[in-house]
Amino acid sequence: MVLGIETSCDETSAAVVKGGTRLLSNVISSQMDVHRKFGGVVPEVASRRHVERITLIMQKALEQAGVSIKDLDAIAVTQGPGLVGALLIGVSAAKALSFATGIPLVGVHHIAGHIYANHLVKPLEFPLVALVVSGGHTELIYMEGHNRYERLGRTRDDAAGEAFDKVARLMNLPYPGGPHIDRLAAQGNPGYDLPRAWLEADSLDFSFSGLKSAVMNLIHNASQRNEAIREADLAASFQEAVLDVLVEKSLRAVKRTGVKRLVLAGGVSANSGLRVRLHQRCAQEQIELLIPPLELCTDNAAMIASAGTYQYLDGNFAELSLNAEPNLSL
Ligand code: KG4
Ligand code: ZN
Structure with a gap:
């Protein structure tokens, strides 16, 4: 029985998971309303919000699960990567609870958590390739078994979700922009010619900053010429440029490693x-595709509790000297 705690960005969350797969509670308090007016997450504001909420959210998670603190086998907390001030709130809360109760502490990598969101739906089978796409990450990870991660590719600049949010901002759409671009794209045609960054022939890395600049130039040039932008077409063109690369490189990663399953994770899922x-391509190539439901795609503590369970089973505990690691690698 593991209590998970997640405060790496703008969601304060606590959850209880039994046996790594059974979700007993998953309480999420989003700060979206506070950050929206700034057009993005303000780190200092996020930290303050986490401080105000964390104790209450942890209590709620235990209450909703119907368990008391003494029933817990471990406390799993997101150690990084993320905003350092935000991470520190979760890490401090987890350490305090562990110190007061003697319950073992586990430090979890945020990306590992995103992958394990799938484990709460259907137990993960290995080996697998995971595409993790969120506001902060774009990574292709190979897993041979529990706790065994090999990074195949990552973004060299903006994350996919960050590109969606920045382009949305250029188009005067509200934050976070991903869902707005998604909705607009469905009404348009990809008529604008935008670049795809394939990088070196064998690379599984990503780059989205050139695409963002291309959209910025396109909007700038149109306004200089007093031409109107076809918004839905621009959204469709941008989205197609992002998806072409995400889908192609994921399939390449699956083929290169010879696995039969692809797991999707993170908010952009x-x-x-x-x-x-991805459904179309995976069906064609007879690859099993797993996508978690929306509430488990975005940041939550249940995924952290699930990933933390397998570290606990491996005896991979953290000391009370555990610190927030904003640039933690997997
Ligand atoms: O995983 P997440 O909740 O937080 C991070 O760990 O970053 O991901 C949030 C990101 C935002 O950039 C948001 O714009 C993007 O996921 N997103 C989407 C969609 N829904 C959320 N991007 C594209 N299409 C969507 N429908
Ligand atoms: Zn995340």
Whole structure:
């Protein structure tokens, strides 16, 4: 029985998971309303919000699960990567609880958590390739078994979700922009010619900053010429440029490692175009595709509790000297 705690960005969350797979509670308090007016997450504001909420959210998670603290075998907390001030709140809360009760502490990598969101739906089978796409990450990870991660590719600049949010901002759409671009793209045609960064021939890395600049130039040039932008077409063109690379490189990673299953994770998994295209390609190539439901795609503590369970089973405990690691590698 593991209590998970997640405060790496703008969601304060606590959850109880039994046996790594059974979700007993998953309480999420989003700060979206506070950050929206700034057009993005303000780190200092996020930290303060986490401080105000964390104790209450942990209590609620235990209450909803119907368990008391003494029933817990471990406390799993997101150690990184993320905003350092935000991470520190979760780490401090987890350490305090562990110190007061003697319950073992486990430090979890946020990306490992995103992958284990799938484990709460259907037990993960190995080996697998995971595509983790969120506001902060774009990574291709190979897993041979529990706790065994090998990074195959990552973004060299912006994360996919960050690119969606930045382009949305250029188009004067509200934050977070991903869902708005997704909705607009469905009404348009990809008529604008935008670049795809394939990088070196064998690379599984990503780059989205050139695409973002291309959109910025396109909007700038149109305004200089007093031409109107076809918004839905621009959204469709941008989304297609992102998805072409995400889908192609994921399939390459699957083929290169010889695995038979692809797991999707992170907030951008909500993108309807990405879901449709991955389903089509995976069906053609007879690859099993796993996508968690929306509430488990975005940041939550249940995924952290699930990943933490397998570290606990491996005896991979943290000391009370555990610190927040904003640039933690997997
Ligand atoms: O995983 P997540 O909740 O937080 C991070 O760990 O970053 O991901 C949030 C990101 C945002 O950039 C948001 O714009 C993007 O996921 N997103 C989407 C969609 N829904 C959320 N991007 C594209 N299409 C969507 N439907
Ligand atoms: Zn995340």
